[in-house]
Amino acid sequence: MAAYxxxxxxxxxxxxxxxxxxxxxxxxxxxxxxxxARGGQALNPEGKIFERHVLIEFPDLATAQACYESEEYRLxxxxxADCADVMISIVEA
Numbered sequence: 738m739a740a741y742x743x744x745x746x747x748x749x750x751x752x753x754x755x756x757x758x759x760x761x762x763x764x765x766x767x768x769x770x771x772x773x774a775r776g777g778q779a780l781n782p783e784g785k786i787f788e789r790h791v792l793i794e795f796p797d798l799a800t801a802q803a804c805y806e807s808e809e810y811r812l813x814x815x816x817x818a819d820c821a822d823v824m825i826s827i828v829e830a
Contacts, residue, residue, distance in 0.1 A: 739830040740801040741773075741794055745787035750820035757817035764813060768804035769796055787822065798829045 748754045764770075774792040781787070795801035804810055805827060817823070 738797060739794055740796075740798040741792055741828050741830065742770075742801060742805070743826045743828060744789075744791040744793070745785075745824045746789040746791065747787045747822045748789070748820065749822075753820035754817055757813050757821075760813035760816050761810065764804050764807050764809035765793070767807065767809060768800050770794070770804060785824075787824070798827070801827045 765772075771794040772791070773794055774790065776789050776791070779790050793801075795804065805825070
């Protein structure tokens with residue numbers, strides 16, 4: 738059963754965030770991630786407002802979790818530390 742990362746992001750320092758954007762694709766490729774939505778116009782009728790919203794599909798929950806916990810993604814997360822507000826949920830379909 739498919740699983741999804743639902744990510745909400747607001748970037749404070751784009752120059753530092755670009756390091757994340759260089760590193761993260763290695764994890765996504767390794768775990769078969771498919772981007773269904775990335776940025777674009779969004780409405781925020783409730784809750785905290787984020788600038789960007791991303792929906793990423795994985796084959797299953799275990800794979801989605803493994804991607805998040807992978808060394809490749811850990812390096813990417815560390816690269817974006819202190820330059821963005823991020824909320825990620827991992828949800829089974």
